[in-house]
Amino acid sequence: MVVTFLTIASFRFRDATVLIDIESLSLSFTFSAFTFIRSSLLLPFVYSSLKSPDIETWQRLDLLLDATLTNQVSSKASISQGSALFRIAASVFTEIPSLKMIRDASLGSSKELRFHHAPIFGLVCGLLGMDAETSQRAYLFVTLRDVVSAATRLNLVGPMGASVMQHRIAVVAETVLEKWKDREASEACQTSPLLDVVQGCHGYLFSRLFCS
Amino acid sequence: MATGKVVVEKIRGRSTATSCFSKYPLKFILPTKVAPVGTDVVWIYSITYGGGIVSGDSISCEFTIGDGCTAVLTTQSSTKVYKAIGSKCSEQTLEVMFLSHVCYNHLSCARIGSESLLVVVPDPVTCFSTARYYQKQNFRLLSDSNLVLVDWITSGRHANGEKWDFEFYKSINNVYLEDDKPLFLDTVLLEKRNIQSIAERMQDYHAIAMVILFGPKLRELQKQVQENVKNMMSEQLQISYSSRRHNPDSRVRNGFMKPEFIASCSTFGPEGKGVVVRIASDSTESVYNFLRQQLGDLEPLLGQSPYA
Numbered sequence: 001m002v003v004t005f006l007t008i009a010s011f012r013f014r015d016a017t018v019l020i021d022i023e024s025l026s027l028s029f030t031f032s033a034f035t036f037i038r039s040s041l042l043l044p045f046v047y048s049s050l051k052s053p054d055i056e057t058w059q060r061l062d063l064l065l066d067a068t069l070t071n072q073v074s075s076k077a078s079i080s081q082g083s084a085l086f087r088i089a090a091s092v093f094t095e096i097p098s099l100k101m102i103r104d105a106s107l108g109s110s111k112e113l114r115f116h117h118a119p120i121f122g123l124v125c126g127l128l129g130m131d132a133e134t135s136q137r138a139y140l141f142v143t144l145r146d147v148v149s150a151a152t153r154l155n156l157v158g159p160m161g162a163s164v165m166q167h168r169i170a171v172v173a174e175t176v177l178e179k180w181k182d183r184e185a186s187e188a189c190q191t192s193p194l195l196d197v198v199q200g201c202h203g204y205l206f207s208r209l210f211c212s
Numbered sequence: 213m214a215t216g217k218v219v220v221e222k223i224r225g226r227s228t229a230t231s232c233f234s235k236y237p238l239k240f241i242l243p244t245k246v247a248p249v250g251t252d253v254v255w256i257y258s259i260t261y262g263g264g265i266v267s268g269d270s271i272s273c274e275f276t277i278g279d280g281c282t283a284v285l286t287t288q289s290s291t292k293v294y295k296a297i298g299s300k301c302s303e304q305t306l307e308v309m310f311l312s313h314v315c316y317n318h319l320s321c322a323r324i325g326s327e328s329l330l331v332v333v334p335d336p337v338t339c340f341s342t343a344r345y346y347q348k349q350n351f352r353l354l355s356d357s358n359l360v361l362v363d364w365i366t367s368g369r370h371a372n373g374e375k376w377d378f379e380f381y382k383s384i385n386n387v388y389l390e391d392d393k394p395l396f397l398d399t400v401l402l403e404k405r406n407i408q409s410i411a412e413r414m415q416d417y418h419a420i421a422m423v424i425l426f427g428p429k430l431r432e433l434q435k436q437v438q439e440n441v442k443n444m445m446s447e448q449l450q451i452s453y454s455s456r457r458h459n460p461d462s463r464v465r466n467g468f469m470k471p472e473f474i475a476s477c478s479t480f481g482p483e484g485k486g487v488v489v490r491i492a493s494d495s496t497e498s499v500y501n502f503l504r505q506q507l508g509d510l511e512p513l514l515g516q517s518p519y520a
Contacts, residue, residue: 040401063393063394064394064397067394067395067396067397067480068394068397068398070396070397070398070478070480070488071478071490072477072478072479072480073478075478112482188399189382189399189400189401190398190399190400190401191400191401191402191403191413192413193400193402193420193422193490193492194413194414194415194417194420194492196490197420197474197475197476197490197491197492198474198476198492199476200476200477200478200490201445201449201474201476203442203476204442204445204446204449204476205449
Protein backbone atom coordinates (compact mmCIF):
# COMPACT_ATOMS: atom_id res chain seq x y z
CA MET A 1 0.00 0.00 0.00
CA VAL A 2 1.43 3.30 -0.97
CA VAL A 3 1.59 5.60 1.96
CA THR A 4 1.74 9.25 1.14
CA PHE A 5 2.20 11.94 3.69
CA LEU A 6 -0.67 14.40 3.65
CA THR A 7 1.36 16.78 5.66
CA ILE A 8 4.11 16.28 8.08
CA ALA A 9 1.83 17.80 10.64
CA SER A 10 4.29 17.21 13.35
CA PHE A 11 2.96 18.95 16.34
CA ARG A 12 2.67 18.72 19.99
CA PHE A 13 -0.55 18.67 21.83
CA ARG A 14 0.32 18.19 25.44
CA ASP A 15 2.76 15.38 24.86
CA ALA A 16 1.41 14.02 21.56
CA THR A 17 3.21 14.14 18.25
CA VAL A 18 1.61 12.59 15.22
CA LEU A 19 2.50 11.88 11.67
CA ILE A 20 -0.74 11.99 9.78
CA ASP A 21 -1.81 10.28 6.59
CA ILE A 22 -5.19 10.62 4.94
CA GLU A 23 -5.61 6.90 4.43
CA SER A 24 -7.30 5.75 7.60
CA LEU A 25 -5.19 2.64 7.73
CA SER A 26 -2.07 4.70 7.79
CA LEU A 27 -3.58 6.94 10.39
CA SER A 28 -4.03 3.97 12.61
CA PHE A 29 -0.45 2.89 11.86
CA THR A 30 0.67 6.24 13.10
CA PHE A 31 -1.38 6.01 16.24
CA SER A 32 -0.24 2.49 16.94
CA ALA A 33 3.35 3.32 16.24
CA PHE A 34 3.04 6.25 18.54
CA THR A 35 1.52 4.11 21.25
CA PHE A 36 4.47 1.78 20.86
CA ILE A 37 6.98 4.56 21.34
CA ARG A 38 5.32 5.82 24.46
CA SER A 39 5.07 2.31 25.86
CA SER A 40 8.57 1.11 25.23
CA LEU A 41 10.24 4.40 26.10
CA LEU A 42 8.13 5.95 28.82
CA LEU A 43 6.03 3.25 30.43
CA PRO A 44 9.09 1.85 32.24
CA PHE A 45 9.59 5.27 33.82
CA VAL A 46 5.97 5.40 34.93
CA TYR A 47 6.34 1.92 36.42
CA SER A 48 9.66 2.54 38.19
CA SER A 49 8.29 5.74 39.66
CA LEU A 50 5.04 4.33 40.96
CA LYS A 51 6.81 1.31 42.44
CA SER A 52 8.75 3.52 44.83
CA PRO A 53 7.07 6.91 45.02
CA ASP A 54 9.70 8.76 47.01
CA ILE A 55 11.82 11.80 46.37
CA GLU A 56 15.14 10.05 45.73
CA THR A 57 13.70 7.62 43.18
CA TRP A 58 11.71 10.30 41.43
CA GLN A 59 14.68 12.68 41.15
CA ARG A 60 16.92 9.89 39.85
CA LEU A 61 14.31 8.91 37.25
CA ASP A 62 13.80 12.51 36.20
CA LEU A 63 17.50 12.93 35.47
CA LEU A 64 17.63 9.55 33.73
CA LEU A 65 14.69 10.39 31.52
CA ASP A 66 16.23 13.71 30.64
CA ALA A 67 19.23 11.86 29.24
CA THR A 68 16.96 9.37 27.48
CA LEU A 69 14.47 11.77 25.89
CA THR A 70 16.96 13.11 23.41
CA ASN A 71 14.33 14.44 21.07
CA GLN A 72 14.07 18.13 21.89
CA VAL A 73 10.44 18.50 20.85
CA SER A 74 9.38 15.52 22.90
CA SER A 75 11.52 16.59 25.83
CA LYS A 76 10.12 20.12 26.03
CA ALA A 77 6.58 18.79 25.79
CA SER A 78 7.26 16.30 28.55
CA ILE A 79 8.71 19.00 30.83
CA SER A 80 5.85 21.37 30.21
CA GLN A 81 3.22 18.75 30.86
CA GLY A 82 5.05 17.28 33.83
CA SER A 83 5.45 20.64 35.57
CA ALA A 84 1.77 21.37 35.11
CA LEU A 85 0.72 17.95 36.38
CA PHE A 86 2.89 18.24 39.45
CA ARG A 87 1.63 21.73 40.26
CA ILE A 88 -2.00 20.72 39.95
CA ALA A 89 -1.62 17.41 41.75
CA ALA A 90 0.12 19.10 44.69
CA SER A 91 -2.72 21.62 44.97
CA VAL A 92 -5.60 19.19 44.47
CA PHE A 93 -4.49 16.22 46.57
CA THR A 94 -3.93 18.09 49.80
CA GLU A 95 -4.55 14.89 51.73
CA ILE A 96 -1.20 13.65 50.39
CA PRO A 97 1.23 16.21 51.81
CA SER A 98 4.27 14.40 50.40
CA LEU A 99 3.32 15.56 46.90
CA LYS A 100 3.71 19.19 47.87
CA MET A 101 6.75 18.40 49.98
CA ILE A 102 8.58 16.62 47.15
CA ARG A 103 7.67 19.35 44.71
CA ASP A 104 8.83 22.16 46.97
CA ALA A 105 12.06 20.38 47.83
CA SER A 106 12.78 19.74 44.15
CA LEU A 107 12.01 23.27 42.99
CA GLY A 108 14.66 24.59 45.30
CA SER A 109 17.16 21.83 44.50
CA SER A 110 20.55 22.43 42.97
CA LYS A 111 20.20 19.32 40.84
CA GLU A 112 19.16 19.97 37.26
CA LEU A 113 15.69 18.51 37.63
CA ARG A 114 13.40 18.93 34.68
CA PHE A 115 10.02 17.68 35.92
CA HIS A 116 9.36 15.25 33.08
CA HIS A 117 5.85 13.94 32.69
CA ALA A 118 6.18 10.15 32.89
CA PRO A 119 7.98 9.90 36.28
CA ILE A 120 5.61 12.48 37.80
CA PHE A 121 2.62 10.58 36.46
CA GLY A 122 3.98 7.45 38.13
CA LEU A 123 4.78 9.30 41.35
CA VAL A 124 1.26 10.71 41.66
CA CYS A 125 -0.32 7.33 40.89
CA GLY A 126 1.94 5.63 43.39
CA LEU A 127 1.19 8.12 46.16
CA LEU A 128 -2.53 7.88 45.42
CA GLY A 129 -2.29 4.15 45.96
CA MET A 130 -3.26 3.14 42.44
CA ASP A 131 -2.10 -0.32 41.38
CA ALA A 132 0.60 -0.71 38.74
CA GLU A 133 -1.57 -2.05 35.93
CA THR A 134 -4.25 0.60 36.26
CA SER A 135 -1.67 3.36 36.38
CA GLN A 136 0.16 2.17 33.28
CA ARG A 137 -3.09 1.64 31.41
CA ALA A 138 -4.13 5.16 32.42
CA TYR A 139 -0.89 6.55 31.02
CA LEU A 140 -1.42 4.84 27.69
CA PHE A 141 -5.01 6.00 27.62
CA VAL A 142 -3.98 9.60 28.17
CA THR A 143 -1.41 9.31 25.39
CA LEU A 144 -3.83 7.80 22.90
CA ARG A 145 -6.55 10.27 23.78
CA ASP A 146 -4.20 13.20 23.31
CA VAL A 147 -3.04 11.98 19.92
CA VAL A 148 -6.58 11.41 18.69
CA SER A 149 -7.67 14.74 20.08
CA ALA A 150 -4.83 16.53 18.33
CA ALA A 151 -5.76 14.89 15.02
CA THR A 152 -9.30 16.13 15.45
CA ARG A 153 -8.11 19.64 16.21
CA LEU A 154 -6.03 19.63 13.04
CA ASN A 155 -9.19 18.63 11.18
CA LEU A 156 -7.52 15.55 9.79
CA VAL A 157 -10.22 13.32 11.13
CA GLY A 158 -13.68 14.16 12.37
CA PRO A 159 -14.71 13.65 15.98
CA MET A 160 -16.76 10.57 15.11
CA GLY A 161 -13.97 9.08 13.02
CA ALA A 162 -11.57 9.81 15.82
CA SER A 163 -13.70 7.87 18.28
CA VAL A 164 -13.93 4.93 15.92
CA MET A 165 -10.19 5.01 15.48
CA GLN A 166 -9.48 5.27 19.18
CA HIS A 167 -11.73 2.29 19.79
CA ARG A 168 -9.91 0.23 17.17
CA ILE A 169 -6.50 1.21 18.43
CA ALA A 170 -7.48 0.44 22.01
CA VAL A 171 -7.11 -3.24 21.18
CA VAL A 172 -3.60 -2.65 19.96
CA ALA A 173 -2.84 -0.51 22.99
CA GLU A 174 -3.85 -3.36 25.30
CA THR A 175 -1.46 -5.72 23.56
CA VAL A 176 1.27 -3.16 23.75
CA LEU A 177 0.58 -2.61 27.44
CA GLU A 178 0.95 -6.35 28.05
CA LYS A 179 4.34 -6.32 26.39
CA TRP A 180 5.81 -3.20 27.94
CA LYS A 181 4.29 -3.01 31.38
CA ASP A 182 6.12 -3.66 34.63
CA ARG A 183 9.60 -2.95 33.35
CA GLU A 184 12.36 -1.03 35.03
CA ALA A 185 13.51 2.27 33.57
CA SER A 186 16.78 0.69 32.44
CA GLU A 187 14.80 -1.32 29.89
CA ALA A 188 13.40 1.77 28.20
CA CYS A 189 14.00 1.84 24.45
CA GLN A 190 12.56 3.36 21.35
CA THR A 191 11.01 1.15 18.72
CA SER A 192 10.10 3.55 15.96
CA PRO A 193 13.12 5.63 14.99
CA LEU A 194 11.33 7.02 11.95
CA LEU A 195 8.76 8.78 14.10
CA ASP A 196 11.59 10.09 16.24
CA VAL A 197 13.20 11.69 13.19
CA VAL A 198 9.93 13.22 12.04
CA GLN A 199 9.02 14.53 15.46
CA GLY A 200 12.28 16.41 15.53
CA CYS A 201 11.22 18.23 12.36
CA HIS A 202 8.53 20.10 14.21
CA GLY A 203 10.64 23.21 14.40
CA TYR A 204 11.12 23.28 10.62
CA LEU A 205 7.44 23.53 9.78
CA PHE A 206 6.22 26.73 8.21
CA SER A 207 3.09 26.87 10.31
CA ARG A 208 2.20 25.08 13.49
CA LEU A 209 -1.07 24.92 15.31
CA PHE A 210 0.39 23.89 18.61
CA CYS A 211 3.42 25.22 20.38
CA SER A 212 6.51 23.09 20.44
CA MET B 213 38.08 -11.16 28.35
CA ALA B 214 37.86 -8.41 25.78
CA THR B 215 38.11 -9.33 22.12
CA GLY B 216 39.84 -6.05 21.44
CA LYS B 217 41.57 -3.34 23.36
CA VAL B 218 43.22 -0.09 22.27
CA VAL B 219 44.84 2.59 24.39
CA VAL B 220 45.71 5.96 22.86
CA GLU B 221 47.97 8.26 24.83
CA LYS B 222 50.13 11.28 24.21
CA ILE B 223 53.73 10.21 23.80
CA ARG B 224 56.21 13.03 23.14
CA GLY B 225 53.33 15.30 22.28
CA ARG B 226 51.73 13.01 19.69
CA SER B 227 48.63 10.80 19.92
CA THR B 228 49.97 7.27 19.90
CA ALA B 229 48.38 3.86 20.24
CA THR B 230 50.38 2.51 23.16
CA SER B 231 48.43 -0.70 23.33
CA CYS B 232 46.55 -2.59 20.65
CA PHE B 233 45.19 -6.07 21.09
CA SER B 234 42.60 -8.02 19.17
CA LYS B 235 41.60 -11.63 18.74
CA TYR B 236 39.34 -13.56 16.41
CA PRO B 237 36.85 -12.59 15.01
CA LEU B 238 38.07 -9.04 15.42
CA LYS B 239 41.13 -7.36 14.02
CA PHE B 240 42.39 -3.81 14.36
CA ILE B 241 44.39 -2.13 11.67
CA LEU B 242 46.13 1.13 12.48
CA PRO B 243 47.36 2.55 9.19
CA THR B 244 49.74 5.44 9.57
CA LYS B 245 49.28 6.91 6.10
CA VAL B 246 45.62 7.95 6.38
CA ALA B 247 46.36 11.43 7.62
CA PRO B 248 48.99 13.77 6.20
CA VAL B 249 52.25 13.90 8.15
CA GLY B 250 51.95 16.19 11.11
CA THR B 251 48.27 15.59 11.86
CA ASP B 252 47.93 14.47 15.44
CA VAL B 253 45.54 11.58 15.12
CA VAL B 254 45.36 7.79 15.32
CA TRP B 255 43.12 6.05 12.80
CA ILE B 256 41.79 2.68 13.91
CA TYR B 257 40.03 0.35 11.49
CA SER B 258 37.95 -2.38 13.07
CA ILE B 259 37.68 -5.41 10.81
CA THR B 260 35.81 -8.64 11.25
CA TYR B 261 37.08 -11.78 9.59
CA GLY B 262 34.81 -12.70 6.72
CA GLY B 263 33.46 -9.17 6.57
CA GLY B 264 30.65 -9.83 8.96
CA ILE B 265 29.42 -11.21 12.22
CA VAL B 266 27.99 -14.70 12.33
CA SER B 267 25.42 -16.11 14.67
CA GLY B 268 26.73 -16.44 18.20
CA ASP B 269 29.74 -14.17 17.72
CA SER B 270 30.42 -11.97 20.67
CA ILE B 271 32.82 -9.09 20.24
CA SER B 272 33.74 -6.76 23.05
CA CYS B 273 36.16 -3.86 22.81
CA GLU B 274 37.65 -1.41 25.23
CA PHE B 275 39.11 1.88 24.16
CA THR B 276 40.95 4.31 26.37
CA ILE B 277 41.64 7.80 25.08
CA GLY B 278 44.12 9.83 27.08
CA ASP B 279 44.59 13.53 27.58
CA GLY B 280 44.47 15.70 24.50
CA CYS B 281 44.50 12.77 22.07
CA THR B 282 42.57 12.42 18.84
CA ALA B 283 41.44 9.06 17.54
CA VAL B 284 39.15 7.85 14.76
CA LEU B 285 37.41 4.48 14.94
CA THR B 286 35.94 3.24 11.72
CA THR B 287 35.25 0.12 9.69
CA GLN B 288 36.42 -1.10 6.33
CA SER B 289 32.90 -1.75 5.08
CA SER B 290 29.40 -2.25 6.37
CA THR B 291 29.04 -4.70 9.22
CA LYS B 292 26.99 -7.58 7.91
CA VAL B 293 25.13 -9.66 10.41
CA TYR B 294 24.43 -13.11 9.04
CA LYS B 295 21.36 -15.15 9.72
CA ALA B 296 20.79 -16.43 13.20
CA ILE B 297 21.18 -20.13 13.99
CA GLY B 298 18.42 -21.02 16.38
CA SER B 299 17.93 -18.16 18.75
CA LYS B 300 21.56 -17.23 19.12
CA CYS B 301 22.30 -13.57 18.95
CA SER B 302 25.39 -11.84 17.67
CA GLU B 303 26.65 -9.10 19.85
CA GLN B 304 29.17 -6.33 19.98
CA THR B 305 29.99 -4.25 22.98
CA LEU B 306 32.26 -1.27 23.16
CA GLU B 307 33.52 0.49 26.24
CA VAL B 308 35.28 3.79 25.80
CA MET B 309 36.92 5.75 28.53
CA PHE B 310 38.35 9.18 28.27
CA LEU B 311 41.03 9.40 30.90
CA SER B 312 42.83 12.32 32.27
CA HIS B 313 46.21 11.85 33.86
CA VAL B 314 44.59 13.28 36.95
CA CYS B 315 43.05 9.86 37.49
CA TYR B 316 46.44 8.20 37.82
CA ASN B 317 48.11 10.76 40.00
CA HIS B 318 46.19 11.67 43.11
CA LEU B 319 48.60 14.46 44.07
CA SER B 320 47.86 16.50 41.00
CA CYS B 321 44.59 18.39 41.23
CA ALA B 322 44.81 21.34 38.90
CA ARG B 323 43.65 20.00 35.56
CA ILE B 324 40.07 19.03 34.97
CA GLY B 325 39.52 16.58 32.22
CA SER B 326 41.27 16.08 28.97
CA GLU B 327 40.70 17.77 25.63
CA SER B 328 40.64 14.62 23.62
CA LEU B 329 38.53 13.82 20.59
CA LEU B 330 37.14 10.46 19.56
CA VAL B 331 35.42 10.12 16.21
CA VAL B 332 33.48 6.92 15.70
CA VAL B 333 32.45 6.72 12.06
CA PRO B 334 31.61 3.17 11.09
CA ASP B 335 29.86 1.92 8.00
CA PRO B 336 26.29 0.85 8.69
CA VAL B 337 25.14 -2.39 10.17
CA THR B 338 23.24 -4.54 7.70
CA CYS B 339 21.27 -7.38 9.16
CA PHE B 340 20.45 -10.19 6.79
CA SER B 341 17.19 -12.06 6.88
CA THR B 342 16.50 -13.71 10.27
CA ALA B 343 19.61 -12.16 11.82
CA ARG B 344 19.75 -11.24 15.50
CA TYR B 345 22.10 -8.46 16.59
CA TYR B 346 22.82 -6.72 19.85
CA GLN B 347 25.21 -3.82 20.24
CA LYS B 348 26.12 -1.80 23.28
CA GLN B 349 28.49 1.14 23.28
CA ASN B 350 29.35 2.93 26.49
CA PHE B 351 31.31 6.17 26.45
CA ARG B 352 32.67 7.74 29.62
CA LEU B 353 33.59 11.33 29.00
CA LEU B 354 35.07 14.17 30.94
CA SER B 355 33.23 17.44 30.59
CA ASP B 356 35.67 18.77 28.02
CA SER B 357 36.08 15.57 26.07
CA ASN B 358 34.86 15.59 22.51
CA LEU B 359 32.88 12.85 20.82
CA VAL B 360 31.54 12.33 17.32
CA LEU B 361 29.46 9.17 17.13
CA VAL B 362 27.67 7.78 14.11
CA ASP B 363 25.47 4.75 14.50
CA TRP B 364 23.37 3.50 11.64
CA ILE B 365 21.56 0.59 10.12
CA THR B 366 20.27 -0.25 6.67
CA SER B 367 17.30 -2.37 5.77
CA GLY B 368 19.18 -5.41 4.47
CA ARG B 369 20.07 -6.84 1.10
CA HIS B 370 17.71 -5.09 -1.30
CA ALA B 371 18.89 -7.24 -4.20
CA ASN B 372 17.62 -10.30 -2.39
CA GLY B 373 14.38 -8.57 -1.60
CA GLU B 374 15.21 -8.31 2.07
CA LYS B 375 13.70 -5.22 3.54
CA TRP B 376 13.91 -4.95 7.31
CA ASP B 377 13.64 -8.71 7.34
CA PHE B 378 15.76 -9.47 10.35
CA GLU B 379 14.55 -10.89 13.66
CA PHE B 380 16.12 -8.63 16.24
CA TYR B 381 18.27 -5.53 16.38
CA LYS B 382 19.10 -3.67 19.54
CA SER B 383 21.59 -0.85 19.65
CA ILE B 384 22.45 0.85 22.91
CA ASN B 385 24.52 4.03 22.99
CA ASN B 386 25.18 5.39 26.44
CA VAL B 387 27.27 8.44 27.13
CA TYR B 388 28.23 9.33 30.69
CA LEU B 389 30.05 12.26 32.21
CA GLU B 390 32.12 12.18 35.40
CA ASP B 391 30.67 10.30 38.36
CA ASP B 392 28.54 8.19 36.06
CA LYS B 393 26.25 11.11 35.35
CA PRO B 394 24.07 10.09 32.41
CA LEU B 395 24.43 12.49 29.49
CA PHE B 396 22.86 10.66 26.56
CA LEU B 397 21.13 7.31 26.76
CA ASP B 398 19.67 5.83 23.63
CA THR B 399 18.39 2.37 22.87
CA VAL B 400 16.86 1.45 19.54
CA LEU B 401 15.01 -1.82 19.40
CA LEU B 402 13.67 -3.31 16.20
CA GLU B 403 12.04 -6.65 16.76
CA LYS B 404 10.13 -8.80 14.36
CA ARG B 405 7.60 -10.07 16.82
CA ASN B 406 5.87 -6.76 17.38
CA ILE B 407 2.29 -6.27 16.30
CA GLN B 408 3.47 -4.11 13.47
CA SER B 409 6.26 -5.36 11.22
CA ILE B 410 9.51 -3.45 11.13
CA ALA B 411 9.01 -2.70 7.44
CA GLU B 412 5.66 -1.08 8.20
CA ARG B 413 7.17 1.06 10.91
CA MET B 414 9.94 2.16 8.57
CA GLN B 415 7.55 2.89 5.71
CA ASP B 416 9.72 3.09 2.59
CA TYR B 417 12.89 4.23 4.27
CA HIS B 418 15.94 2.04 3.98
CA ALA B 419 18.44 3.61 6.31
CA ILE B 420 18.20 5.04 9.80
CA ALA B 421 21.13 6.94 11.25
CA MET B 422 22.07 8.87 14.33
CA VAL B 423 24.95 11.32 14.73
CA ILE B 424 26.07 12.67 18.10
CA LEU B 425 28.33 15.70 18.38
CA PHE B 426 29.53 16.65 21.84
CA GLY B 427 32.36 18.76 23.14
CA PRO B 428 33.86 22.24 23.06
CA LYS B 429 36.02 21.54 19.97
CA LEU B 430 32.89 20.77 17.97
CA ARG B 431 30.89 23.90 18.66
CA GLU B 432 31.33 25.42 15.22
CA LEU B 433 30.55 22.11 13.57
CA GLN B 434 27.42 21.73 15.69
CA LYS B 435 26.15 25.16 14.67
CA GLN B 436 26.89 24.49 11.02
CA VAL B 437 25.14 21.12 11.00
CA GLN B 438 22.08 22.48 12.79
CA GLU B 439 21.86 25.33 10.31
CA ASN B 440 22.28 23.01 7.31
CA VAL B 441 19.65 20.54 8.49
CA LYS B 442 17.21 23.33 9.28
CA ASN B 443 17.61 24.88 5.83
CA MET B 444 17.39 21.58 4.06
CA MET B 445 14.29 20.41 5.89
CA SER B 446 12.44 23.72 5.89
CA GLU B 447 12.82 23.86 2.15
CA GLN B 448 11.61 20.29 1.70
CA LEU B 449 8.62 20.68 3.97
CA GLN B 450 7.51 23.99 2.50
CA ILE B 451 7.75 22.81 -1.09
CA SER B 452 5.71 19.75 -0.26
CA TYR B 453 3.12 21.83 1.54
CA SER B 454 2.63 24.27 -1.33
CA SER B 455 2.32 21.50 -3.90
CA ARG B 456 -0.53 20.11 -1.87
CA ARG B 457 -2.26 23.45 -1.69
CA HIS B 458 -2.29 23.73 -5.47
CA ASN B 459 -4.07 20.45 -5.90
CA PRO B 460 -7.77 21.30 -6.22
CA ASP B 461 -9.07 17.81 -5.70
CA SER B 462 -8.86 17.30 -2.00
CA ARG B 463 -9.53 13.59 -2.32
CA VAL B 464 -6.37 13.04 -4.31
CA ARG B 465 -3.51 13.34 -1.90
CA ASN B 466 -0.71 12.15 -4.08
CA GLY B 467 0.54 15.71 -4.41
CA PHE B 468 2.47 15.42 -1.21
CA MET B 469 5.22 12.92 -1.64
CA LYS B 470 7.32 11.61 1.15
CA PRO B 471 10.67 13.35 1.38
CA GLU B 472 13.41 10.94 0.34
CA PHE B 473 15.61 12.18 3.11
CA ILE B 474 14.51 13.41 6.52
CA ALA B 475 16.78 14.73 9.21
CA SER B 476 16.23 16.55 12.45
CA CYS B 477 18.50 17.97 15.14
CA SER B 478 18.07 18.15 18.87
CA THR B 479 20.33 19.50 21.55
CA PHE B 480 21.02 17.58 24.72
CA GLY B 481 23.04 17.81 27.88
CA PRO B 482 23.82 20.68 30.24
CA GLU B 483 23.38 24.01 28.46
CA GLY B 484 22.58 22.12 25.28
CA LYS B 485 26.25 21.28 24.75
CA GLY B 486 25.50 18.21 22.70
CA VAL B 487 23.73 17.87 19.37
CA VAL B 488 22.11 14.74 18.02
CA VAL B 489 21.03 14.43 14.40
CA ARG B 490 18.56 11.72 13.47
CA ILE B 491 18.19 10.69 9.88
CA ALA B 492 15.87 8.54 7.82
CA SER B 493 16.57 8.00 4.15
CA ASP B 494 15.37 5.84 1.31
CA SER B 495 18.94 5.10 0.22
CA THR B 496 22.22 4.34 1.94
CA GLU B 497 24.04 6.49 -0.60
CA SER B 498 22.29 9.69 0.43
CA VAL B 499 23.18 9.08 4.05
CA TYR B 500 26.84 8.63 3.08
CA ASN B 501 26.63 11.91 1.15
CA PHE B 502 25.05 13.70 4.06
CA LEU B 503 27.66 12.40 6.53
CA ARG B 504 30.48 13.27 4.17
CA GLN B 505 29.20 16.81 3.74
CA GLN B 506 28.38 17.49 7.36
CA LEU B 507 31.52 15.93 8.85
CA GLY B 508 33.84 17.34 6.19
CA ASP B 509 34.92 20.14 8.52
CA LEU B 510 36.64 17.56 10.68
CA GLU B 511 39.30 17.07 8.03
CA PRO B 512 41.88 19.44 9.55
CA LEU B 513 41.63 17.61 12.86
CA LEU B 514 41.67 14.10 11.42
CA GLY B 515 43.78 14.47 8.33
CA GLN B 516 41.03 13.01 6.20
CA SER B 517 37.33 13.55 5.95
CA PRO B 518 35.22 10.69 7.37
CA TYR B 519 33.31 8.76 4.70
CA ALA B 520 35.49 10.24 1.97
